[in-house]
Amino acid sequence: MSRLVPFFGFMLLVVLFGFGIWWNTQHDQREVPSPLINKPAPAYVLPKLDDPAQTVSRESMLGKPYLINVFASWCIACGEEHPVLMIEGQNIGVPLVGYNYKDEPDDAKAWLARHGNPYGLIIADRDGRTAIDFGVYGAPESFLVDAKGVIRYKRIGPLTPAVIEKELKPAIAALAKETP
Amino acid sequence: MGDRPAKRRFRHRAQGALLLLFFAGALFAQAIDPLPFKNHAEEVRFQQLTRQLRCLVCQNENLADSNADLARDLRREVFQLMQSGKSDDEIKQYLVDRYSDFVLYDPPVQPSTWLLWFGPLLILLAGAGVVVVTIRKRSRSSAPPASNGASANDEGDDW
Numbered sequence: 001m002s003r004l005v006p007f008f009g010f011m012l013l014v015v016l017f018g019f020g021i022w023w024n025t026q027h028d029q030r031e032v033p034s035p036l037i038n039k040p041a042p043a044y045v046l047p048k049l050d051d052p053a054q055t056v057s058r059e060s061m062l063g064k065p066y067l068i069n070v071f072a073s074w075c076i077a078c079g080e081e082h083p084v085l086m087i088e089g090q091n092i093g094v095p096l097v098g099y100n101y102k103d104e105p106d107d108a109k110a111w112l113a114r115h116g117n118p119y120g121l122i123i124a125d126r127d128g129r130t131a132i133d134f135g136v137y138g139a140p141e142s143f144l145v146d147a148k149g150v151i152r153y154k155r156i157g158p159l160t161p162a163v164i165e166k167e168l169k170p171a172i173a174a175l176a177k178e179t180p
Numbered sequence: 181m182g183d184r185p186a187k188r189r190f191r192h193r194a195q196g197a198l199l200l201l202f203f204a205g206a207l208f209a210q211a212i213d214p215l216p217f218k219n220h221a222e223e224v225r226f227q228q229l230t231r232q233l234r235c236l237v238c239q240n241e242n243l244a245d246s247n248a249d250l251a252r253d254l255r256r257e258v259f260q261l262m263q264s265g266k267s268d269d270e271i272k273q274y275l276v277d278r279y280s281d282f283v284l285y286d287p288p289v290q291p292s293t294w295l296l297w298f299g300p301l302l303i304l305l306a307g308a309g310v311v312v313v314t315i316r317k318r319s320r321s322s323a324p325p326a327s328n329g330a331s332a333n334d335e336g337d338d339w
Contacts, residue, residue, distance in 0.1 A: 032236060035280040102249065128253050135278040137236035137250055 034135050034154045041143070041151050042133035049100050049108060049122040056097075056123045058149050065152075065175050066095045067168075068143040069119070069159070070131070072103040073111035075139040081158035082115050088164050089118035093172050094144070098122035101131055101139050144168065146175050215259045222262065229268050230255055233275060234283050242285065 036042075045057040069085065071078040089096045098119035100108045105124060112122075125131050134143065137156075144153040153171040155163060217223040227244055233254070235246035243251050243258070254275070261271045275283045287293045 030239060032280055032282045035277060128250075129257075132253060132257055132278060135280075137279065 028157070031156050032137065034151075034156075036135055036151045037154060039151060041145050041149050042130070044123075044130045044133065046099075046123040046125055046130055049098070049105060049124040052105075052124070056121065061097075061145070062149050063147055064095070065144065065146045065172070066097050067092065067172075068097045068099050068134075068145060070099040070101045070134075070136055070139045070141040070143075072101045072139050073107040074103065075101075077158050078140045079115070081140050081160075082118070084159055084161060084164070085118040086116050088159070088161065092164065092168060093176070095120045099131075100124040101136065102126065102128040142168075144171050144175075146178075215255070225268070226259060226262060229262075229271065230258060232285055233258070233272070234285055236279055236283065 041058055043058050045055050048054045048056060071081075085096065096119050098117075098121070100122055102125065105126075108122075108124070128136075134141075140158050142155040142159055143151050146152050152175065153168065155167065159168065215223075215226070217226065230244035231242050233243040235241045235243050235248055235251040235254075237248035237250050238246050241248075241251070243254055258271055258275075261274060266274070272284060281287055287296060289297055
């Protein structure tokens with residue numbers, strides 16, 4: 001019987017190893033869950049991309065939920081995400097706000113002219129200072145902000161049709177139930 | 181004839197200077213982006229602090245070493261927070277508030293990380309327990325058969 005102990009020990013390690021592999025196929029190791037979920041969005045004041053004289057702030061956006069989508073013309077994954085936004089952007093039920101991250105305004109405008117503009121409003125953060133408050137660490141990222149200015153959901157990485165159906169739309173539906 | 185040693189000495193010095201220059205280059209290569217530190221102590225503090233913080237883009241690099249764009253931004257942020265008189269803990273908390281505990285290389289000791297911090301100790305204790313039990317059992321069982329002959333001992337040594 002005691003001769004089987006090393007074998008059981010070995011099997012325990014095999015199971016642990018297998019669990020580790022399975023876990024990593026289910027989870028993105030690079031994804032760092034945001035501590036900002038269910039907390040008020042950071043105060044921000046950022047200029048509009050097409051009219052830098054006008055600014056948009058957290059306060060000016062209160063009252064209606066919206067989805068902030070962090071993008072940049074230099075960001076390759078944003079290019080993959082873009083066609084999805086072009087199709088689904090109109091159907092998600094909340095305004096889509098583009099957050100142009102560390103980008104040259106002219107590059108961003110050219111990029112949007114080439115690929116299409118799914119955003120109702122675009123704010124520009126050229127030096128990425130405000131993005132640190134949002135905990136942005138890699139575009140594309142998306143934040144669902146509710147009518148009270150609280151971040152309710154965050155997607156790190158591209159929004160795909162599957163993610164929109166399984167995660168984003170339920171989160172938006174939950175918001176709709178709250179507001180009478 | 182007489183100036184030969186002097187020449188040699190000069191050559192040695194030139195080589196030394198060259199070597200120094202070489203290492204100086206390596207030193208400056210460390211500072212990825214020059215920040216206007218007030219003094220050496222401040223720079224040392226900055227280096228120590230950024231070494232304890234993880235870059236979120238290249239997750240196996242610390243903030244001090246990473247070349248990622250975000251790391252540069254965060255270094256600048258840490259520097260500015262230092263300038264505004266924030267303590268190391270306050271700066272860490274500032275980043276944790278935005279990027280979660282993940283930015284710290286040493287996760288804080290809290291109920292959700294107890295297993296992480298004390299798990300290895302538990303495993304070590306369990307291993308020690310197994311060793312103690314095995315040794316006791318063996319010394320007890322090998323004492324009487326010692327008179328019986330070597331064959332019993334051999335079996336015990338199998339693994």
